[in-house]
Amino acid sequence: MQHNRFVSTLFVFVLMSLFFFACADSGDHSQPAATGNGNELRPVKQLLSMAPTEMTEEDLDQLRLQTGGMTQEEYEAKYGPLKKDEEADGDSRNAQAHPILDTLTSAVWGYWDKVDIPGGLCGNNSPYKIFIMKSKGLWNWLMGYTNDVIVYLEPGGACWDYPSCTGQAGIRGAANPNGIPDNFMNLGDFLDPNIEGGSPNAAISPLILRNHPAGDNVETANWNKVFIPYCTGDVHSGNRVATYVDEATGNTITYHHVGAKNIEAVIAYLKQAFPKIDKLMITGSSAGGVGTLTNYHFFRKALKPNKCYMLNDSGPIFSAVSDADNQYRLHQKISQEWNTGYLVSKLQADFPTVNITGDFGQIHTLLANAYPNDPLAITMFTRDTNFSGYSYARFYDLDESDPAQVEQILALWSEDINKLVATYDQYPNLSYYIPYFRNMNESHCTAIVEFTGTEYLDTGIDVGDFINDILNGNPVQSYQEPVNPSDADVSDFWMDLVNLLL
Numbered sequence: 336m337q338h339n340r341f342v343s344t345l346f347v348f349v350l351m352s353l354f355f356f357a358c359a360d361s362g363d364h365s366q367p368a369a370t371g372n373g374n375e376l377r378p379v380k381q382l383l384s385m386a387p388t389e390m391t392e393e394d395l396d397q398l399r400l401q402t403g404g405m406t407q408e409e410y411e412a413k414y415g416p417l418k419k420d421e422e423a424d425g426d427s428r429n430a431q432a433h434p435i436l437d438t439l440t441s442a443v444w445g446y447w448d449k450v451d452i453p454g455g456l457c458g459n460n461s462p463y464k465i466f467i468m469k470s471k472g473l474w475n476w477l478m479g480y481t482n483d484v485i486v487y488l489e490p491g492g493a494c495w496d497y498p499s500c501t502g503q504a505g506i507r508g509a510a511n512p513n514g515i516p517d518n519f520m521n522l523g524d525f526l527d528p529n530i531e532g533g534s535p536n537a538a539i540s541p542l543i544l545r546n547h548p549a550g551d552n553v554e555t556a557n558w559n560k561v562f563i564p565y566c567t568g569d570v571h572s573g574n575r576v577a578t579y580v581d582e583a584t585g586n587t588i589t590y591h592h593v594g595a596k597n598i599e600a601v602i603a604y605l606k607q608a609f610p611k612i613d614k615l616m617i618t619g620s621s622a623g624g625v626g627t628l629t630n631y632h633f634f635r636k637a638l639k640p641n642k643c644y645m646l647n648d649s650g651p652i653f654s655a656v657s658d659a660d661n662q663y664r665l666h667q668k669i670s671q672e673w674n675t676g677y678l679v680s681k682l683q684a685d686f687p688t689v690n691i692t693g694d695f696g697q698i699h700t701l702l703a704n705a706y707p708n709d710p711l712a713i714t715m716f717t718r719d720t721n722f723s724g725y726s727y728a729r730f731y732d733l734d735e736s737d738p739a740q741v742e743q744i745l746a747l748w749s750e751d752i753n754k755l756v757a758t759y760d761q762y763p764n765l766s767y768y769i770p771y772f773r774n775m776n777e778s779h780c781t782a783i784v785e786f787t788g789t790e791y792l793d794t795g796i797d798v799g800d801f802i803n804d805i806l807n808g809n810p811v812q813s814y815q816e817p818v819n820p821s822d823a824d825v826s827d828f829w830m831d832l833v834n835l836l837l
Contacts, residue, residue, distance in 0.1 A: 376400070376418070447467065447520035447521075447562065448468070449465075449517050450465050450467055451463075452464055452601055455597045455600045456567075456591045456593055456596075456597070457514040457515060457567060457591065458494075458500060458509055458566055458567050458568050458590045459566075460589070463515065463566070463600070465563050465601055466519065466520045466562040468559070469559055470483070470558055470559045480559075482611055482612060482613040482614075483614040484561060484612050485542060485555040485558045485560050486616070486618070487560065487561065487563065488563045488617075488622075488624075488626040489510065489539075489562065489563060489564050489565035489623050490539070490565065491510020491565040492507040493509070493568055493622060493725065495568075495668065496579050497580060497582070498581075500568055500588055507721075509568035510566060511565065514566055515564045518533050519533070519534050519536065520537045522537045539620075540782055540783050541556075541784075541786065541799065542616075542782060542802070543562065544556060545557070547785065549785045549787065553802050554803065554807070558614070558616075561601075565594075567591060567592050567593055567597065568673075569592040569593075570594065570622040571598055571619075571623065571630060572625065572629045572630070572675050573593060573673030574673075574674050574678070575592045575677075576590070577589070577590050594626065595629075595630075598626070598633065602637045605638060612641070614641070614644070615638055615644070617630070617631050617644070617645050617646075618645070620650070620782055621779060623650065624713075625650035625651075627645060628652060628698060628702075629675075631645050632686075635706065642709075643709050644710050644712075644805055645709065645710070646782070646802060647714070648713075648782040648783070649714065651713060651715060651722070651751070652696050652699075653696050653754065654694055654696030654697065654758070655696055661726070661727060661747045664730035666695060668730070682698070689701040699765065700762075703762040706764070707763075710764060712765070713755075713759070713766075713767050714768040714769065714801070715752070715769055716772055716779065717749060717769055717770070717772065717816065718772040719748065720779070722748075723744050723745055724744060724777075726748065727747045728744055731743075731747075756813075756815060766801075766811045767815065768801040770797075770819075775788065791816050792816060792817075801814065
């Protein structure tokens, strides 16, 4: 607990420092050059070890220099030439200088290594890549984490027309329409206006953070981690190259909905990278949650772990066999636009006794029967206005800006949730955690940012406890929270920051 408090305090201080230095005036640089050690750039770690009240103007300027708030020319005009670093690589920022958030990410959260996936493509036909963080160190070896792996599928929107696949539709359209940069898992680069690329995804979920700023750590924090980016607009489940036309201009876009094919290529790589896996967890949020569900069997079949777990965060597939079923129109649309039949036919071939061709919502039953000893879990909010909007709004001509029609959308959503719960209650290895509401991200996704706001009534139990019970082999209880508006307003520094980034 003390360690978590220290990390939280350090992180808050560092972020406040970063924003202060980035926004503050650079000051009067006409002062005479300072003497002392101003000509030698000190490590960020050393500067961060100082109390803010102990830092001199020179210390602050060194931090500003290393976070983009001051150029090297400005610094040298004030303090004199920097001592030459024989190992400098020619970067405009001194080789010793690393942005604060980069340093914090590597020291506290760990390094992500880029892996190019041969044959993989993003929607815009650019090369596909994933990111891996290996579990290292004596402690991890002693605890056995070196053979445990968590695979996290990135969340994001979906697309099946010109505006949504080009990024014009905003956050609900295709995620990463311009592909995946090499520095994708670098939050520091994302916040630095002088550097292209980066994203908030290195910090998106407690499941993949080695040390969570709010202390919401789970067992997977120490495992090997595989982050699977999302750039195909098809919830990691398609295999179709489509052409979309802009009705206003006549412009066209060719878009590669090849998420299912990318997953096949990723699995081929992971078989070589992790030939022996003790515990394997397949998880993801939103579109990544759907992809977790549709691809779980393929990961498990190929990687052959001793123990396997699934957590689908807020990406439900509901049963739908006719137009009388709420999600049926969505199923028909994505089958047509993304060719999900490619993935469905592969699943159907391996499990011919469960008919998922006519009802993809039967995938829950299929997995429950296929893997009776695997804990398979789903979580979502009752008042998730994001995924429910995707599922019904455009197919029932419902206006999401009209509060009354939003309630109609949520009524359809609740109806489908209750049917899914009835299915899950039939199988001992299926479990669910369904809190009522959280005033963040349209009350969408329970396992991102932190677990605050996912508590079940006043019991103190939250989705983190639910996840830990799954991973620790404890008896897993399912939870469906009744109406509980008191959960609505939750806020702290970390949640506010990441919610702003999202």
